[in-house]
Amino acid sequence: MMLGHTTRSLFHVREYAMSSIINAVQTAVSGLNAQSHAFTDLSNNIANSQTTGYKASTTSFEDYVTNNDLASDGEALSDSVVATTRQHNDNQGMVTTSTNSTALAISGNGFFNVVQATGQSNDSTPVLGSQQYYTRNGDFSQDKNGYLVNTSGYYLEGYNVNASTGSLGTSLSPIQVPSTIKFQPTESTKLTMTGQIGSSATSSGGSSTTSATAYDSKGNAQTVSLNWTQVNATTWTVSNASDPTNSATVTFDASTGALASVNGQSQSSGSAATFEYEGSPQNMTVSLGTIGNTSGVSIVTDGSTPTGVTTVSDSVTSGTFSGISMQTDGSVMATFDNGYSQLVAKVPLTTFADPNSLSPENGQAYTATSQSGSPQIKTVDTNGAGTLTTGSIEESTSDLTGDLSKLIVAQQAYGANTKVVSTADQLLQTTLAMIQ
DSSP states (O other): OHHHHHHHHHHHHHHHHHHHHHHHHHHHHHHHHHHHHHHHHHHHHHHTTTOTTOOOOEEEEEEOOOOOTTOOTTOOOOOOEEEEEEOOTTOOOOEEEOSOTTOEEEESSOBEEEEEEEEEOTTSOEEEOSOOEEESOOOEEEOTTSBEEETTSEEEEEEEBOTTTOOBOSSOEEOBOOTTOOOOOOOOOEEEEEEEEEETTOSSOOEEEEEEEEEOTTOOEEEEEEEEEEEETTEEEEEETTEEEEEEEEEEOTTTOOEEEETTOOOOTTOEEEEEEOSSSOOEEEEEEETTOSSSEEEEOSSOOOOEEEEEEOOOOOOOEEEEEEOTTSEEEEEETTSOEEEEEEOOEEEOSOGGGSEEETTTEEEOOTTTOOOEEEOTTSTTOOEEEETEEEOOOOOHHHHHHHHHHHHHHHHHHHHHHHHHHHHHHHHHTSOO
């Protein structure tokens, strides 16, 4: 009887020991899996240490209680470990100068709005998808179709200028600046008159109308007409054809026909003689010439036939596209060979309540999730969106020195877990040999 009781006790001890050893093996295996996970995260950081806009991740570990049956004194056994990847999309990378003049770097919380091409049409232009992506990779360049595309193949979106109205759009669309873009005439600020308006041979009754094409701020053309009416041999009135009350009295020298005064004001020789036009498309200064000079508006004093007056605006009306430039406020400017630049699009930035909960995609891109919160599109440098640096890129946030140190720690932890497995195997063999 005593032997039988002892045998049963030994069986009980062996069962308890084997259960504990197997639990230890399972814990060690979970440790191996967790460290393998850490290896993956670290290797990804190291591999992307030179990737523009890449955000390094870290590995978090937590214990996982899977079995409390073997606990003693009310203590729970932590017999497993789970590793998870934690994103750090809100970490700022170093901004460095790039040789690419159209590159943009964000300093702050914002992301660029981008889309991907899903194919090509028959004329080789890209077919762009509707899926919205977000990225910090601002290394954008123009492709053959004039789109701004980053090194990962994502197309930059923004608010494009409507070519017909000259106004910025209100919805996001891919930014495209084709080489065939037309120059928008610049806004007229000044009208210049030259020529002989009439003759001093007549004392009154003379009249003339002169017109010019002026342009508003959006490049829309409009004809502006001015009427000249003779008061006496040397005095004329110039007025806005659309508003006769908008006028000025101009006096000429009886001997030379040169400008003498405007509205009776005493002016020194060589000073500018002007008339302030008020009306559509906008208020402008009308240059009549200079006092004491006949190079502007004048009259004939020798009885010859007046040449008439010509009026031109100061608008620049033509230019050939030469490239694009990026501005720190997000403006995309088309540059022309006449030295002018014109707005063609505006780049906004998008923020999220929790950027670390964005879903990562290929090519340093992300999609929104319910955990990240809805995208909030903002103007550059407003409400925490961040600022832009042109001709620059944001470097990877990987820390090679730190990651290599963590790699050694992970290697040691992995080796320690393998030691637990091999030791447990030996203990298991010893336990099995307790009763033969």
